[in-house]
Each structure stands twice: as C-alpha cells, then as structure tokens.
Amino acid sequence: MCQVNSDPMMSQKGFLEVQVPPDILDEESSSEVVVQEGRDVTLRCHASGSPRPIISWKREDGGKIHLGKGINVKVTDSEVLHIPKVSRLHMGAYLCIASNAVPPSVSKRIILKVQFAPVLWIPNQLVSVSIGMDVSLECHTEAFPRSINYWTDTNGTMILSSGRFDSIVAENGYKAYMKLKIRNVQQQDFGAYGCSAKNSFGETNGTIKVYEILRELIYNAPAPRENNMTSSETGSEKPKQKGRSHTAAGSGWGSGEQEDDDGPAITTTPDGVITYDVRKMFQTNNQPDRRMPHRRPPTLLQPPHSMSGVATAAASCYCV
Incomplete structure (x- = not known):
C-alpha cells in the first residue's frame, strides 16, 4: 500500500503476483508401474507452480496412447492417466509434462511394465535339407519378465552352442528372436526340434520338423x-x-x-x-x-x- 500524509490522507493499494515455473512433485507422482496384462492401471503426475501448471501425457516413442473404447490419442491433458485392460502394447515409457507459460516446462519419465506369460510363433514348421548342407531354424517369442529361451533336439535334450550347432538369441524389449543353425547336416540330425520359452508366469513350446530331401537327379x-x-x-x-x-x-x-x-x-x-x-x-x-x-x-x-x-x-x- 502507498500512503500520502496529506489532508485529507491519500493511499493506493497494489497487488503483486509472483510467477513461478512448474515443478513436478516426485512424492505425489508415479515413477515405475508394474501391472499384469488385462488389469486396469493409473499413472499420476502432480506439479506446483504459479499459475497452476497444466499436465500433459504422451508416449516417449511418439506412438499413440490407447485409452480403450477405440480412443487413441497422441497427447492427453490430465493429472491422472487411466488405462483400462492394459496390454503388452501399452508397455513403454510415458512422459508427464508440466507447463504454465512460465519457462521452462518440466517433464518426468514414468515406465509402465506389463507382465504376461510367454507366447511364440514359428515361421516355418517344416524345413527340408539335404545331407551335408546347412540349415537354420527360427522361432519368435514375447514375454515379460523376459523368458528363458532354449532349443531341444530330437531326444528332448537342451542344445548348447558347440560343434555343428549354433544357438543365437536376439532380444528387443519384451520380444526375442531365436535361431538354431545346424552345419553339415547328418542323417541323425533329421527329426523334430523344440523351441521353448519360460518365465514366472508360464511356459510355451513349439516344434519344427527337419526332413531329408535328395539332391537334384538328372534323367x-x-x-x-x-x-x-x-x-x-x-x-x-x-x-x-x-x-x-x-x-x-x-x-x-x-x-x-x-x-x-x-x-x-x-x-x-x-x-x-x-x-x-x-x-x-x-x-x-x-x-x-x-x-x-x-x-x-x-x-x-x-x-x-x-x-x-x-x-x-x-x-x-x-x-x-
């Protein structure tokens, strides 16, 4: 208040508003959320600042957020992000962004992990090869937590990389690519090979049959x-x-x-x-x-x- 001691006395009141950039409150916000596939999940993000910050959500990879009932959005504004019947497709990093027109805006990275039992699919279940040639068997798996992936031979014994056999596993997130290469195929190598994936939520198996073909004959x-x-x-x-x-x-x-x-x-x-x-x-x-x-x-x-x-x-x- 500004006052002048005159007769009569005069005064003037003024108001000062201090603008404060946003600040995310970690203790009131989610950090890493783990949920089983098929259940509902809620992510929370709260921030302080003046004016009051606006909270926006988006996926770190730039993909759409699936909110159920056919609703898919790039960005949504809310302090709470609710996802019904979560699936493995929801898994990933989400960014909570707080802004109030007072720079700088701030963000928090929240990880959503979805647990599910392993699943697998095999591109070719029947593979033909001639004796003396090389052959490769392929298998794709998905699981979280990450599964233990392995091959079994025609006797059901686990195959380790040695001699004529090479077992390769390449992982990318919750997905894995399995490849078994057999060099210089012999008669005893023909038969059914198993592709298996196992984690704490379950186990799954597939079979690939390797059979013999003769080389080309000339008549x-x-x-x-x-x-x-x-x-x-x-x-x-x-x-x-x-x-x-x-x-x-x-x-x-x-x-x-x-x-x-x-x-x-x-x-x-x-x-x-x-x-x-x-x-x-x-x-x-x-x-x-x-x-x-x-x-x-x-x-x-x-x-x-x-x-x-x-x-x-x-x-x-x-x-x-």
Missing part, C-alpha cells in the same frame, strides 16, 4: 532311333515308329509292337538312387533330355502299367 532319354520302311507307292523310305504307343482316343499316336529292350523302365541302385528310362516309359521318338527334382520316395509298390497322352502335351506321373 537322360536315349537318342531317338529311326527305323526304315519302303513306301509301296513311291519306293522312298520313311521313318517307322517302333514300340507300342499308348493310344488314347483322338490322341493321334500310332500303334505297333513293343520293342524288346534289355532292362526295366525303372531301376534302383543299392544306395537308393532311382533311374527312369524315359524312352521306355513314354515311347516317343523325339523325347528331349529331362531334368527334374526328385525326393527319396517310399518303397515303390508297382511300376506304372500304362500311360496315355497327346504328343507335346504335359504329362503327370504318380508313384505309390
């Missing part, structure tokens, strides 16, 4: 042979197709007697390699060399009895 048809016959009208020679043609209605194939060739159309060596004589199977004069992939089949019950088709058209063969 060569013999060179075509021409047999001559004399035309009764011109006296010229024209080719005659030998062997029995497997005739279908409207196929346009000729017919004749089957040639006596030595050996069957399909043969198997003691080491399991199967050879097909394409000429004997299809009886065509101009059959080109064929290259086709082949897997080791089960025991062949019976060779093909008969086939039919149109020349130059595609054909399918089945073995049982």
Whole structure:
C-alpha cells in the first residue's frame, strides 16, 4: 500500500503476483508401474507452480496412447492417466509434462511394465535339407519378465552352442528372436526340434520338423532311333515308329509292337538312387533330355502299367 500524509490522507493499494515455473512433485507422482496384462492401471503426475501448471501425457516413442473404447490419442491433458485392460502394447515409457507459460516446462519419465506369460510363433514348421548342407531354424517369442529361451533336439535334450550347432538369441524389449543353425547336416540330425520359452508366469513350446530331401537327379532319354520302311507307292523310305504307343482316343499316336529292350523302365541302385528310362516309359521318338527334382520316395509298390497322352502335351506321373 502507498500512503500520502496529506489532508485529507491519500493511499493506493497494489497487488503483486509472483510467477513461478512448474515443478513436478516426485512424492505425489508415479515413477515405475508394474501391472499384469488385462488389469486396469493409473499413472499420476502432480506439479506446483504459479499459475497452476497444466499436465500433459504422451508416449516417449511418439506412438499413440490407447485409452480403450477405440480412443487413441497422441497427447492427453490430465493429472491422472487411466488405462483400462492394459496390454503388452501399452508397455513403454510415458512422459508427464508440466507447463504454465512460465519457462521452462518440466517433464518426468514414468515406465509402465506389463507382465504376461510367454507366447511364440514359428515361421516355418517344416524345413527340408539335404545331407551335408546347412540349415537354420527360427522361432519368435514375447514375454515379460523376459523368458528363458532354449532349443531341444530330437531326444528332448537342451542344445548348447558347440560343434555343428549354433544357438543365437536376439532380444528387443519384451520380444526375442531365436535361431538354431545346424552345419553339415547328418542323417541323425533329421527329426523334430523344440523351441521353448519360460518365465514366472508360464511356459510355451513349439516344434519344427527337419526332413531329408535328395539332391537334384538328372534323367537322360536315349537318342531317338529311326527305323526304315519302303513306301509301296513311291519306293522312298520313311521313318517307322517302333514300340507300342499308348493310344488314347483322338490322341493321334500310332500303334505297333513293343520293342524288346534289355532292362526295366525303372531301376534302383543299392544306395537308393532311382533311374527312369524315359524312352521306355513314354515311347516317343523325339523325347528331349529331362531334368527334374526328385525326393527319396517310399518303397515303390508297382511300376506304372500304362500311360496315355497327346504328343507335346504335359504329362503327370504318380508313384505309390
């Protein structure tokens, strides 16, 4: 108050407002919150200052905050952040920002951790490889607290990195990538491998089956042979197709007697390699060399009895 001692006395009152920048009250605010997945969670942030600070929330990674009922926001203003039915997607760092137009604004980092049992998924549950080659098995897991991740072999024994086996685990937050590399695959390596993840809330397992395939085999048809016959009208020679043609209605194939060739159309060596004589199977004069992939089949019950088709058209063969 300002006063002048005059007659009459005069005075003037004034008011002074002091502006104070915001200050977050740590004892009244959350710091690290741990909650089980599916439950509700509340984060709190209080601050002092003059004028009274405004509290804003946002995710540190810049993502949206899921508030339930389809409400997703980048920023929300409130001293209390309530999230219903929290999930692992809510996990992360949240920033509580206090501002009142008096610089500087201040913020507090609050960590939200969501606990849940391990889950896993496998990109490829069936993996094929030839003996002597390398193969990699992959498995992805999610868990919090972080799970213990390991591989088991065909006998159920835990696999450690040694010799021909390399076990790799790469973690990123609550996610983990597991990889098992087997070098120089041997016959005893074929079978089912287990991928497991375990923490205090549960355990989960997956299976990857490794099976054998043979390397590519090459099948060569013999060179075509021409047999001559004399035309009764011109006296010229024209080719005659030998062997029995497997005739279908409207196929346009000729017919004749089957040639006596030595050996069957399909043969198997003691080491399991199967050879097909394409000429004997299809009886065509101009059959080109064929290259086709082949897997080791089960025991062949019976060779093909008969086939039919149109020349130059595609054909399918089945073995049982």
